[in-house]
Amino acid sequence: MNKTILAAASIFALCAATAAEAQRAPAPPRPPSNSPGNGAPPVALHGVPITTEQAEKVLEAAKAEARRRGTYDTEAIAIVEPTGELVLFWRGTQAQYSAFEWVIGKARTSARFQRTTKLLADELLGGSLHPLAYPGAMVAGAGGVPIVVDGKLIGGIGTTGGFDQIVADVGVAALNK
DSSP, X not given: OHHHHHHHHHHHHHHHHHHHHHHSOOOOOOOOTTSGXXXXXXXXXXXXXXXXXXXXXXXXXXXXXXXXXXXXXXXXXXXXXXTOOEEEEEEOTTSOTTHHHHHHHHHHHHHHHTSOHHHHHHHHHTTOOXXXXXXXXXXXXXXEEEEEETTEEEEEEEEESSSHHHHHHHHHHGXXX
16 A cells, blocks of 8 residues: 555656646747857858958058057967968967967868857857857867958958957958958
């Protein structure tokens, strides 16, 4: 008799817990990281890849900003086309040797995934694992910015050495003046 009562009580408790769980409203779905509501820019159309002349203009503006902020000698800057292939690279005399791969990775990530690498880093720091689901190599950290002109993605820039995000933003802004 005790076993029957215990079994009935267990079944009742399980049914009550299942019913309570079923009544709980599901959490609203999280918008994907490319959603404008997530702080990310809308996905841009691809344009003609950045030219050498455009890349030089971006580089010179970024170098000038680094010089203004006192990080010129430690700065490294890479500019890529939308596929992530290198167009231009520059390294200050005191930049770390690892900066070569680091800035190319930032530039590639920003061009291929069409968002800043800072946004990806912020998502990871906020607990989202969504950026880890992206295929291929990804670099998360400030300093990678897609280069968008007239609403079309033409490349990406990656910087490191100090004030990474600001230096990259100033470089991109040089094409949109």
